[in-house]
């Protein structure tokens with residue numbers, strides 16, 4: 001188990017378009033494992049590779065206790081509907097804000113075995129997937145939030 005440092009708003013890497021993964025190497029598998037450990041240690045519901053300083057198109061989503069998905073080179077196939085919910089981000093500490101997202105998305109991605117998967121996500125799962133995929137484009141939720149609020153620190 002290895003934890004990686006979380007990069008926070010202001011770091012250039014969070015604003016870059018992440019690069020496609022060409023080959024699933026042992027380094028990529030280690031990155032996936034480290035991202036999971038880091039996400040869990042930080043009690044996040046998702047994490048994207050740029051957040052740990054790696055500009056690659058990889059993200060993890062864990063919207064509930066029973067769901068954990070690793071996505072390599074994810075692309076949207078469909079987006080439908082609208083929902084608004086409160087979001088936060090490990091890379092934008094101590095803030096929350098409301099963001100409008102699609103209600104349902106269909107995404108194609110590769111798993112760690114290189115298998116192509118197509119899966120639909122609805123409600124909160126769709127929020128997490130869209131949030132993490134935005135990181136791969138260099139977009140933070142705080143760019144889209146209508147009422148970004150600072151949480152009190154005590």
Ligand code: CO
Nearest residue numbers: 088089090091
């Ligand atoms: Co985030």
